[in-house]
Amino acid sequence: MDTKFAFGKTNEVNSLMEKRRRNGLVWHLVFILSTSLAILFLILLLFSILDSVFGYTALRDTVSPTVLVPGKDHVKEFTREELERVVTEKLSSGILRRIESEKSISEHSDKELVSLIEQYIVKPKVLKTWGFTDSLFHASEVEAFVAGEEDSYALFRSWIHPSFFVGDQSSDPLHAGIRTALLGSLWIMLITFMFAFPIGVGAAIYLQEYAVDNRLNRVLQLNIFNLSAVPSIIYGLLGLAVFVRSMESVTSGSLFTSLTDNTANGRTILSGGLTLALLVLPIIIINTQEALKAVPDSLRMSSYGIGATKWQTIWYQVLPVSVDRILTGTILALSRALGETAPLVVIGASTFISVDPSGIFSKFTTLPIQIYQWSARPQGAYRNIAAAAIVSLLILLLVMNSAAIYTRDKISKKKRLES
Amino acid sequence: MITALPHPFGRKVRPHERIIETILFLFALLSIFITVGIGVILVKESYLFFKDPAVDFWGFVTGKEWQPMIERFGFLPLLNATFTTSIIAMVLGIPLGLFVAIYLAEYASDKARGILKPVLEVLAGIPTIVYGYFALTFMTPLLRSLFGEDMVEIYNTASAGLVIGILVLPMIATMAEDAIAAVPKELRLAAYALGGTKIETTFKVVIPAALSGLSATFLLALSRAIGETMIVALAAGAGPNLTSNPFKAAETITGYIVRISGGDVSYNSVDYNSIFALGLVLFLITLTLNLISRTISNRFHQEYD
Numbered sequence: 001m002d003t004k005f006a007f008g009k010t011n012e013v014n015s016l017m018e019k020r021r022r023n024g025l026v027w028h029l030v031f032i033l034s035t036s037l038a039i040l041f042l043i044l045l046l047f048s049i050l051d052s053v054f055g056y057t058a059l060r061d062t063v064s065p066t067v068l069v070p071g072k073d074h075v076k077e078f079t080r081e082e083l084e085r086v087v088t089e090k091l092s093s094g095i096l097r098r099i100e101s102e103k104s105i106s107e108h109s110d111k112e113l114v115s116l117i118e119q120y121i122v123k124p125k126v127l128k129t130w131g132f133t134d135s136l137f138h139a140s141e142v143e144a145f146v147a148g149e150e151d152s153y154a155l156f157r158s159w160i161h162p163s164f165f166v167g168d169q170s171s172d173p174l175h176a177g178i179r180t181a182l183l184g185s186l187w188i189m190l191i192t193f194m195f196a197f198p199i200g201v202g203a204a205i206y207l208q209e210y211a212v213d214n215r216l217n218r219v220l221q222l223n224i225f226n227l228s229a230v231p232s233i234i235y236g237l238l239g240l241a242v243f244v245r246s247m248e249s250v251t252s253g254s255l256f257t258s259l260t261d262n263t264a265n266g267r268t269i270l271s272g273g274l275t276l277a278l279l280v281l282p283i284i285i286i287n288t289q290e291a292l293k294a295v296p297d298s299l300r301m302s303s304y305g306i307g308a309t310k311w312q313t314i315w316y317q318v319l320p321v322s323v324d325r326i327l328t329g330t331i332l333a334l335s336r337a338l339g340e341t342a343p344l345v346v347i348g349a350s351t352f353i354s355v356d357p358s359g360i361f362s363k364f365t366t367l368p369i370q371i372y373q374w375s376a377r378p379q380g381a382y383r384n385i386a387a388a389a390i391v392s393l394l395i396l397l398l399v400m401n402s403a404a405i406y407t408r409d410k411i412s413k414k415k416r417l418e419s
Numbered sequence: 420m421i422t423a424l425p426h427p428f429g430r431k432v433r434p435h436e437r438i439i440e441t442i443l444f445l446f447a448l449l450s451i452f453i454t455v456g457i458g459v460i461l462v463k464e465s466y467l468f469f470k471d472p473a474v475d476f477w478g479f480v481t482g483k484e485w486q487p488m489i490e491r492f493g494f495l496p497l498l499n500a501t502f503t504t505s506i507i508a509m510v511l512g513i514p515l516g517l518f519v520a521i522y523l524a525e526y527a528s529d530k531a532r533g534i535l536k537p538v539l540e541v542l543a544g545i546p547t548i549v550y551g552y553f554a555l556t557f558m559t560p561l562l563r564s565l566f567g568e569d570m571v572e573i574y575n576t577a578s579a580g581l582v583i584g585i586l587v588l589p590m591i592a593t594m595a596e597d598a599i600a601a602v603p604k605e606l607r608l609a610a611y612a613l614g615g616t617k618i619e620t621t622f623k624v625v626i627p628a629a630l631s632g633l634s635a636t637f638l639l640a641l642s643r644a645i646g647e648t649m650i651v652a653l654a655a656g657a658g659p660n661l662t663s664n665p666f667k668a669a670e671t672i673t674g675y676i677v678r679i680s681g682g683d684v685s686y687n688s689v690d691y692n693s694i695f696a697l698g699l700v701l702f703l704i705t706l707t708l709n710l711i712s713r714t715i716s717n718r719f720h721q722e723y724d
Contacts, residue, residue: 210444
């Protein structure tokens with residue numbers, strides 16, 4: 001049968017339909033493939049980090065334990081007497097004095113003495129490191145390398161370990177820790193929150209509840225959207241010129257007290273926190289506005305209806321029902337601040353500090369800056385501790401975001417129960 | 420006759436409400452001061468930069484060499500590297516982001532969307548320094564093993580560009596999905612009624628209808644890619660280099676600013692002023708892109724309201 005359609009013969013129509021169907025199928029596959037690729041990127045990203053956190057490390061001792069106590073290959077096998085003898089005899093007098101000023105050698109536990117000996121006397125040096133997958137599947141490579149290098153041995157090592165979180169900064173990747181960077185990050189977040197939260201929420205209340213639709217307010221709104229898209233490094237330049245340079249007497253604290261660290265030159269926690277406060281301010285404003293927009297107008301109207309004034313309506317009706325969303329938005333903005341690197345590098349955050357930040361006028365370094373410093377070094381072991389620091393940063397972000405979701409759920413549950 | 424009311428029913432005076440409103444207004448006004456502050460500082464320091472005898476404006480705009488040590492201040496190498504990384508990022512990010520958005524808006528089941536949206540949020544929430552580490556330890560070795568170690572330098576703009584593409588992907592996907600989802604259902608139904616298949620409806624009706632929202636998204640993503648700093652600082656290389664080869668090291672505007680300010684640079688030196696002049700260039704480019712993007716998306720919202 002050969003029926004004629006307006007578009008052609010049956011078989012032509014059928015083949016055209018088939019073609020169109022196939023076309024749709026191909027594109028459907030392309031979409032699925034693209035989406036899988038996006039997921040793959042996330043997996044690769046996390047994998048490449050975790051892969052560097054665990055793995056074999058080839059080490060060589062500067063002084064072998066057998067030289068210290070004949071017949072013993074590991075410091076851990078030393079007896080108490082041997083430990084104390086080695087510490088008092090072999091440690092340089094300067095380090096010994098510093099340690100004894102805290103507490104005498106006999107008061108140290110065995111474990112502390114072992115780590116002292118390993119850090120200052122045995123001093124293992126990293127020759128090469130392998131990632132987790134290489135350690136699993138190419139273990140023979142590790143063996144061959146160790147066999148080829150004199151006096152070297154391989155250890156399976158997790159670069160993230162308890163003392164990594166509490167350790168000092170150190171030029172030795174085996175003993176470096178992130179305590180100062182972690183404290184710096186927390187201080188910066190505190191300052192950022194203290195300035196950006198009240199101002200951001202206040203500005204959002206004005207724009208959403210008070211502002212009438214006139215030219216000035218439209219400019220304000222457009223300006224906030226623009227600010228949220230300004231590259232973060234520009235905020236760094238602003239902070240450098242305003243907080244570090246022009247307001248140095250304020251940000252270095254010399255205006256208020258003479259008991260400050262004069263070497264900071266205004267490159268203090270206060271400057272860093274203020275710079276990031278400017279950076280997250282537009283984000284907090286936009287998020288808070290979204291939260292206020294979600295409050296139904298009927299609530300405002302009924303409040304006016306029983307004679308409440310504008311501010312009474314905002315304070316007693318609008319804010320209580322939107323506080324959960326405002327807090328969630330703020331925490332998200334703060335996690336942006338936690339991960340920011342460029343502005344803080346530009347305002348001149350320190351890369352190496354030996355003392356913990358003690359207040360807002362201290363020099364500081366933060367976790368992302370520490371990651372940047374370690375990643376930029378060519379030696380392999382620094383890549384491993386950079387990966388370990390990234391894992392710490394991601395865990396911190398995860399905790400913050402979970403806290404945001406938890407508070408949101410808890411508050412909205414409570415609200416449901418009350419109503 | 421109306422006599423005085425027994426109770427003052429007039430408005431109860433609450434003078435502090437005016438004060439509160441004024442304070443809130445000042446908070447909102449602060450955002451204007453931030454913009455003005457950025458403008459004033461960038462222009463002021465740039466003025467000092469161009470006033471320096473070693474610098475002339477024409478040489479800055481057309482110069483092919485950026486060597487502050489020997490007083491060559493041509494910003495083309497830095498601009499070129501910035502555009503190289505951004506274009507590579509867009510070539511990867513725009514199609515992928517758009518396809519993910521189409522999948523999310525038109526094809527995905529609620530369950531699939533429930534999994535994909537959090538994945539995109541996680542990708543978007545990861546700090547850029549982590550992406551920089553990824554570029555350095557994963558993307559660069561990958562490119563080197565694919566194209567040969569002689570072809571691809573340890574630091575190169577291709578690796579940085581590709582990873583910036585991955586960075587902007589979740590942003591493009593989320594915003595493009597919003598734009599696509601905002602297209603009224605009636606348009607789709609009309610296309611189906613005319614016998615269009617799903618893919619024909621998507622490409623010939625939905626995407627054109629969402630085009631203004633999509634272009635606003637792409638412009639914003641481009642602005643983000645141009646301003647991206649830590650990925651290029653780690654992976655693209657240190658040292659200005661005018662090259663069209665993406666496998667060679669070249670420093671971008673942002674990379675240069677970070678490298679110079681990270682060292683100890685003294686105030687009022689040409690180096691110090693130069694980072695502000697480059698900051699001004701960066702600010703103007705991104706501001707223009709953001710404003711165009713904003714104008715387009717405002718017009719778009721009026722279309723279907």
